[in-house]
Amino acid sequence: MRSEDAIRELAEAVSGVRILETAAEIARFHRIPGSPGYVEAADVVCRRLAEAGVAATVHDYPADGRTKTYEWVSPPAWSVRAGTLVETAPAQRKLIDFAEVAQGVVVHSPGGTFEGELVHLGAPTGDADYDTADLAGKVVLACARASDVVPRAAARGAVGVVVYPDQERAAVSHDLVQYQSIFPTADEIPHLVPAFSISRRAADRLVKELAAGPATLRGEVGAEFGDGALRVIEAEIGGRGPRPREVLLTAHLCHPRGSANDNASGSAVLVELARTLQTCRDAFDSRTGFRFLWMPEFYGTLPWAAAHAEELRNVEVALNLDMVGPSPERIGEPLRVFRAANHTPHYVNALFEPVLARIAASRVTESPRGSARPLHGSFDRPSGGSDHLVFAASPHRIPAVMLGHDDPYWHTDFDTVGNLDTTRLKQVAILAGVVAALACPEGDEAERVAGWLLAYSVRELTRAADLARDLEPALGARLLDLALAVELARANTLASIDGRRRGALVDVLRRTRGALGPASSGSRVSVLKGEEERPTRRIDGPLVYSITDRFTDEERVFFKDRLGANHRALAEGLLNHCDGTQTPLDIALVLSLDAGTLVPVDDVRRGLALYRKAGYVT
Numbered sequence: 016m017r018s019e020d021a022i023r024e025l026a027e028a029v030s031g032v033r034i035l036e037t038a039a040e041i042a043r044f045h046r047i048p049g050s051p052g053y054v055e056a057a058d059v060v061c062r063r064l065a066e067a068g069v070a071a072t073v074h075d076y077p078a079d080g081r082t083k084t085y086e087w088v089s090p091p092a093w094s095v096r097a098g099t100l101v102e103t104a105p106a107q108r109k110l111i112d113f114a115e116v117a118q119g120v121v122v123h124s125p126g127g128t129f130e131g132e133l134v135h136l137g138a139p140t141g142d143a144d145y146d147t148a149d150l151a152g153k154v155v156l157a158c159a160r161a162s163d164v165v166p167r168a169a170a171r172g173a174v175g176v177v178v179y180p181d182q183e184r185a186a187v188s189h190d191l192v193q194y195q196s197i198f199p200t201a202d203e204i205p206h207l208v209p210a211f212s213i214s215r216r217a218a219d220r221l222v223k224e225l226a227a228g229p230a231t232l233r234g235e236v237g238a239e240f241g242d243g244a245l246r247v248i249e250a251e252i253g254g255r256g257p258r259p260r261e262v263l264l265t266a267h268l269c270h271p272r273g274s275a276n277d278n279a280s281g282s283a284v285l286v287e288l289a290r291t292l293q294t295c296r297d298a299f300d301s302r303t304g305f306r307f308l309w310m311p312e313f314y315g316t317l318p319w320a321a322a323h324a325e326e327l328r329n330v331e332v333a334l335n336l337d338m339v340g341p342s343p344e345r346i347g348e349p350l351r352v353f354r355a356a357n358h359t360p361h362y363v364n365a366l367f368e369p370v371l372a373r374i375a376a377s378r379v380t381e382s383p384r385g386s387a388r389p390l391h392g393s394f395d396r397p398s399g400g401s402d403h404l405v406f407a408a409s410p411h412r413i414p415a416v417m418l419g420h421d422d423p424y425w426h427t428d429f430d431t432v433g434n435l436d437t438t439r440l441k442q443v444a445i446l447a448g449v450v451a452a453l454a455c456p457e458g459d460e461a462e463r464v465a466g467w468l469l470a471y472s473v474r475e476l477t478r479a480a481d482l483a484r485d486l487e488p489a490l491g492a493r494l495l496d497l498a499l500a501v502e503l504a505r506a507n508t509l510a511s512i513d514g515r516r517r518g519a520l521v522d523v524l525r526r527t528r529g530a531l532g533p534a535s536s537g538s539r540v541s542v543l544k545g546e547e548e549r550p551t552r553r554i555d556g557p558l559v560y561s562i563t564d565r566f567t568d569e570e571r572v573f574f575k576d577r578l579g580a581n582h583r584a585l586a587e588g589l590l591n592h593c594d595g596t597q598t599p600l601d602i603a604l605v606l607s608l609d610a611g612t613l614v615p616v617d618d619v620r621r622g623l624a625l626y627r628k629a630g631y632v633t
């Protein structure tokens with residue numbers, strides 16, 4: 016099928032309003048992994064799939080704070096009914112109430128009551144910052160992550176914790192309340208104390224009062240750790256033919272009550288896509304099968320993927336939908352497509368810009384009650400931060416793309432259904448659907464995809480030549496050779512589906528490489544002299560969040576500053592290139608192609624030393 020026809024077909028069948036209604040239904044629940052609210056949201060997805068005639072399977076994985084997938088320890092099952100924080104002196108006022116603001120109770124806060132004098136720690140970064148005051152019997156106020164503050168404050172005798180956002184997060188509103196969580200292991204649970212999250216405005220007022228004299232807070236949390244599971248919903252629309260290939264479409268279903276763009280939007284788009292691709296099955300006469308997953312971010316994805324490693328071998332591409340429906344008027348643009356990284360070169364990267372342009376140009380992709388602003392899409396560098404990382408990492412190594420938006424209200428109580436837009440929801444559904452349908456192109460459309468791929472790869476080589484200009488000639492030549500190798504591998508992924516254009520593609524790519532920048536003869540020897548190390552990863556899966564616990568304060572700063580941008584995209588890329596065949600210098604050069612900027616080899620060497628220390632790499 017031609018991409019224009021696929022767009023029209025999907026635009027006919029997809030309803031932006033239906034997506035919004037599903038998103039609103041999901042957003043009603045406090046859908047914390049392993050909690051009753053999550054199960055209720057999962058029931059919404061299952062019911063909607065059943066109504067659409069799509070068969071679904073439910074998988075449950077332990078939520079016990081003990082079971083490990085790679086380095087990731089499953090969170091404990093937890094539920095919350097109520098929580099209130101009040102100031103008892105000098106003023107008498109309620110600071111937050113779970114009934115009004117679900118984010119007000121820190122996720123994984125234990126149940127219980129506390130009352131105590133307030134101590135403000137500012138923005139503590141290391142253990143030493145907690146030793147500046149006597150915390151025994153006190154309530155700690157801090158501008159930091161609850162997962163850092165709660166264990167440290169509790170270990171020093173604090174009876175309760177209150178966290179608030181920094182200036183950057185609060186810039187958009189001093190009234191927003193951040194979603195904060197602890198994700199403790201089972202062994203850590205007995206050492207936690209109840210914790211609340213409040214707005215910057217509320218915190219500033221408390222700090223001001225503290226300057227004049229003591230203040231006292233009382234907190235009450237109705238919550239418990241208990242039984243529950245990490246629930247993953249899987250739906251499948253099978254492919255045809257002797258060698259069926261699959262596209263995997265995923266969205267995380269978890270997050271606090273109210274959270275709409277993150278990620279009721281992606282979950283609801285996925286439900287509509289399953290419904291539509293099922294209905295239009297005959298129109299898409301394709302070898303491609305579609306597999307859909309709704310899960311708790313990372314913690315459900317990891318055990319599901321580990322248990323389905325064999326099935327995942329048929330997956331051509333993974334598409335992760337995370338924050339896909341914000342109103343351009345209320346939240347902003349663009350829709351960002353975070354490309355598949357260079358450790359998994361694939362022609363899918365070449366599909367997005369042409370398809371985005373066609374969707375933006377077609378008024379039928381708009382929802383009648385939604386925004387009429389032209390769709391503004393941006394094809395971006397790889398990003399970390401969500402479930403596509405699980406599939407991109409070993410042992411799966413699947414080309415994985417994420418669709419999403421920047422949203423200043425992300426992980427706050429201001430992320431509400433009112434900020435979603437039916438046109439954007441519909442357009443993202445169409446984009447994901449068309450790319451999924453084109454993932455194994457046939458006939459004339461395969462020829463056209465080959466043309467898009469050629470344009471993409473030539474542009475990538477040209478960009479590599481730009482970067483090479485800032486390197487000494489031998490290094491520049493090596494960078495271009497590596498860029499050519501990536502683009503040839505990308506061409507091969509299309510050739511494995513439709514080989515007619517392979518010879519012509521390869522020829523143009525080689526000649527383009529030749530026309531750009533320094534020749535490669537002899538450079539390999541001089542560049543690689545003394546570079547014998549070939550790091551190999553020892554642990555599968557994405558880098559565990561808590562890897563930084565294994566670093567010193569100085570190492571943590573290096574990791575955050577040099578490898579931490581874009582939700583650790585570079586840090587993940589570095590690990591994914593540790594396949595035992597590449598030297599640190601080559602890894603630095605290939606990562607430079609991913610990042611669109613030169614990555615210093617010293618950063619790569621230092622990063623590798625940290626991974627070695629953390630047990631990730633030999």
Ligand SMILES: [Zn+2]
Binds near residue numbers: 270277426
């Ligand atoms: Zn999130």
